[in-house]
Amino acid sequence: MAKKLGTQDRLPLPVQVLYILIILFVVALMGLPMLNVLAVSFSSIAKSDAPGLILFPNPPTLEGYTFIWSFVNLAQPFFNTVYVAVVGTALHVLMAALAGYILTQRDLPFRKAMTSFILLTMTVPNELTMIGIYAVNRDLGLLNTYTGLIVNGMVSGFSVFLMRNYFQGIPLSLAESARIDGASELTIFSKIYLRLSIPGLMTIGTLELIRRWNNINLVVTLISDMKKWTLPVVLRSILFEQTSTSGTSYIFANAKMAAVVLTAIPLVILYFFTQTFFTSGVMIGAIKG
Amino acid sequence: MQTHVWKKMKKYKTFYFLFIPIALYFLIFTYYPFLKGLVMSFQENRLIGKRPFAGVENYALVLQDTDFLASIKNSLIIGLWDMVLYFTLSLLFAIILNELLNKTVKKTVQTIAYLPYLFSWAVIGGVWALIFDIQGLANQFLSLFSVEPIFFLAQPNLARPLIIAMGVWRSIGYFALLYTVAIINIDTQLYEAARIDGASRMMQIRKIIIPSLAPTMKTILVLLSIGVLTHFDEIFIMVNPANRRKIGTLLLYVFETGIINFKTGTASAGATLVMVGTLVFTAIIRKLIRYDKD
Numbered sequence: 001m002a003k004k005l006g007t008q009d010r011l012p013l014p015v016q017v018l019y020i021l022i023i024l025f026v027v028a029l030m031g032l033p034m035l036n037v038l039a040v041s042f043s044s045i046a047k048s049d050a051p052g053l054i055l056f057p058n059p060p061t062l063e064g065y066t067f068i069w070s071f072v073n074l075a076q077p078f079f080n081t082v083y084v085a086v087v088g089t090a091l092h093v094l095m096a097a098l099a100g101y102i103l104t105q106r107d108l109p110f111r112k113a114m115t116s117f118i119l120l121t122m123t124v125p126n127e128l129t130m131i132g133i134y135a136v137n138r139d140l141g142l143l144n145t146y147t148g149l150i151v152n153g154m155v156s157g158f159s160v161f162l163m164r165n166y167f168q169g170i171p172l173s174l175a176e177s178a179r180i181d182g183a184s185e186l187t188i189f190s191k192i193y194l195r196l197s198i199p200g201l202m203t204i205g206t207l208e209l210i211r212r213w214n215n216i217n218l219v220v221t222l223i224s225d226m227k228k229w230t231l232p233v234v235l236r237s238i239l240f241e242q243t244s245t246s247g248t249s250y251i252f253a254n255a256k257m258a259a260v261v262l263t264a265i266p267l268v269i270l271y272f273f274t275q276t277f278f279t280s281g282v283m284i285g286a287i288k289g
Numbered sequence: 290m291q292t293h294v295w296k297k298m299k300k301y302k303t304f305y306f307l308f309i310p311i312a313l314y315f316l317i318f319t320y321y322p323f324l325k326g327l328v329m330s331f332q333e334n335r336l337i338g339k340r341p342f343a344g345v346e347n348y349a350l351v352l353q354d355t356d357f358l359a360s361i362k363n364s365l366i367i368g369l370w371d372m373v374l375y376f377t378l379s380l381l382f383a384i385i386l387n388e389l390l391n392k393t394v395k396k397t398v399q400t401i402a403y404l405p406y407l408f409s410w411a412v413i414g415g416v417w418a419l420i421f422d423i424q425g426l427a428n429q430f431l432s433l434f435s436v437e438p439i440f441f442l443a444q445p446n447l448a449r450p451l452i453i454a455m456g457v458w459r460s461i462g463y464f465a466l467l468y469t470v471a472i473i474n475i476d477t478q479l480y481e482a483a484r485i486d487g488a489s490r491m492m493q494i495r496k497i498i499i500p501s502l503a504p505t506m507k508t509i510l511v512l513l514s515i516g517v518l519t520h521f522d523e524i525f526i527m528v529n530p531a532n533r534r535k536i537g538t539l540l541l542y543v544f545e546t547g548i549i550n551f552k553t554g555t556a557s558a559g560a561t562l563v564m565v566g567t568l569v570f571t572a573i574i575r576k577l578i579r580y581d582k583d
Contacts, residue, residue: 009480011388011490019385023398026382030401030458033420040419051424099311102304109298114308121319125519127540128564131329131547131557132322140317154314185303214409216522217540221548232411236526239411239418253419260415267407 041065041257048254064254065262068238072251074259076227077234080146082266084230085212088150092208093201095155100163101189106172122157130221137222144225152218153211159204166200167193202277210267231263330557340554347558357559359534360542366449367524367538368517371456375513378457379464380506384494386465387472399469402462413459414526418442421451448532455523464509471505472498507578514574518567539563 011019035055040048041064042057048064068074102108103115126133133152134143142148175188183191194201216232223229238251238259298305330347332340351357382402389395405413420426421441428438441447479497488496521540528536539559547556575581 009484009490009493015491016388019388022385023389027398027401030405030462033416033426033458034401034404036426037416037419053426053429095311095314098307102308102311105301105304107297108301108304109294114312117312118315121315124323124564125515125567127519127521128560128567129319129322129326130540130544131553131560132324132326133318134548135325135329135553136317136322152318154318155311160311185307210407214411216410216525217544220525220544232409232526235409235411235415239415240526240529253422256415257419260412260419263415264408264412268404271404271407 037257037260040253041261043254045252045254048257049252064252064256064258068251068255068258068262071249072238072255072259074231074234074238074262077229077231078262080228081213081230084146084149085209088153088212089205089209091150091154092156092159093205096159096163096204097194097197097201098189099155099160100167101193103160103164104167118157118160126153127217130217133218134221142222144223144228146228148222149219149230152222153208156208159208162204163197163200166197170196199277202274206270206274206277209270213267235259235263326557326560329553330561332554334552334554343554347554348562351555351558351562354555356537357539357542360537360539363449363536364518364520364538364540367452367456367520367536370449370453371460371520372510372513372517374453374457375460375464376506376509379461379509380468380502382461383465383468383472384498386469387498388490399462399466403466404462405459406463408459410455410459410522410526413455413523416458417451417455417527442527442529443531445532445535448527448535452523452527452536455527467509468502468505471502475501507580510574510578511571511580514571515567517570518563 010016032055036053039054039057042060042062043054044059044061044063047054047058099118103111103118105111108114137143137148137152142151170193174192178188178192213230214232215230216236219230219233223233226234239256329340331343331345333343333346335341386395386398389398405416422428423438423440425441427441432438439447441451475498479501480493483493483497518539520538521544524536524538524541525544528541540563543556543560543563546552546559
């Protein structure tokens with residue numbers, strides 16, 4: 001499309017200049033802080049604490065990273081988060097796919113009722129029921145357990161409908177002929193539907209992994225034992241109430257920013273690997289949601 | 290007729306069987322907590338054992354609590370500013386970005402702007418702690434105009450603008466991406482036709498792009514309106530004794546009252562009021578933009 005733009009399609013020069021200035025401004029506003037964080041995280045204690053803007057670590061050092069990883073033991077929350085997010089996401093994807101598949105069966109009696117039953121759960125934001133969620137998890141003995149963090153959010157209406165819409169694009173005749181050949185429903189589900197829906201599964205998986213990795217509300221609702229906290233909650237106390245995380249020793253800016261980078265970077269890497277699925281998921285999510 | 294349905298249900302029995310865990314999940318972890326919260330809002334604050342019925346006492350209590358009233362104000366100010374700024378700034382950004390002709394540049398700018406949306410609020414809190422530090426980027430910038438360094442994060446008067454700016458920094462790239470997709474999907478024939486009529490690019494933006502974005506704008510407005518009263522994460526990260534009075538939102542109140550101080554009845558009453566508020570507010574927005582009409 002860009003090539004097709006003729007001369008009369010160009011904006012007047014002053015407007016073009018203004019637009020470019022605005023874009024440069026936005027890039028600086030978004031990019032500089034991120035660069036600043038990254039550079040400080042690779043700086044030495046002395047450099048990171050001295051006045052002056054650091055946009056490039058000179059010389060680069062891993063001091064901040066080793067300090068925060070071993071001394072403050074960020075390793076613990078890091079692996080807590082990996083465990084809870086990965087296991088939780090795997091279960092979430094499986095359950096959502098299963099539910100989506102069930103709702104795709106056109107002749108299934110009570111399918112409409114089942115659909116509304118799930119649709120209704122999407123009307124109230126989770127955070128608004130946090131007291132009830134706390135009470136239910138306490139009654140089930142799930143407070144201060146990883147199981148609690150994994151089980152809550154094991155499936156969501158959003159993901160179910162995303163998968164259902166995805167499955168609806170697969171011709172029913174495929175399942176029919178497999179059925180005639182004597183395939184069981186579970187075989188049809190795993191061999192045909194799951195296999196043909198990898199992009200859809202990747203989409204909800206990526207979205208769910210990000211949601212779980214970044215989750216704060218559920219973690220602070222269910223977990224009071226600091227040893228079981230996940231990265232974002234630990235990061236908060238490293239940044240703003242450090243005495244509780246490191247005892248008496250002071251956490252310098254380079255180590256704080258190393259913690260910020262370690263919390264953010266896995267998702268940035270994930271983003272670059274799953275970009276295509278990811279953008280499509282964002283769209284479907286917003287348009288249907 | 291009935292035997293017919295029965296026969297069909299038998300044929301599909303595997304599906305009902307597979308639906309059991311899903312139904313159980315939603316019943317236990319979505320429906321039940323919702324109802325439980327509602328019931329607790331009419332019961333006395335008690336953690337264990339029987340909770341006697343308290344009528345509307347919790348509601349009366351919460352509505353007289355100055356902390357709760359202050360949190361309504363904070364939620365409205367932060368929530369509405371965020372809603373308006375996310376909506377307009379991302380729209381402007383998407384329209385301007387669309388005029389960039391170089392695809393690589395466009396893609397790079399988009400990615401940079403989008404990245405913060407991947408970050409946890411705690412990460413954004415870290416970015417804020419660094420750039421609004423006494424020696425940070427913001428003060429360095431101000432020193433160019435010989436402004437004395439400011440303790441940004443400890444200034445009650447700056448607390449709200451800083452929280453709102455945090456949200457804008459994190460979210461406009463994401464919402465701009467939603468608009469961008471809608472712009473890409475505009476039928477190119479519309480531009481051709483406008484060109485034949487001699488419409489300038491400015492005219493095309495005004496008469497083609499903006500009207501074509503109406504459905505996306507409506508969807509985004511509805512999405513945003515649901516979130517107006519439910520700000521929690523960024524507040525939980527940034528709140529401190531100096532700024533609490535200015536940025537303590539409704540959900541922070543609910544969290545601290547119910548989960549930290551165990552006043553579950555009071556907190557549930559607060560949460561229920563937020564729920565009603567959200568329903569009313571979303572309904573008003575839907576009506577105003579005629580969301581359900583077309």
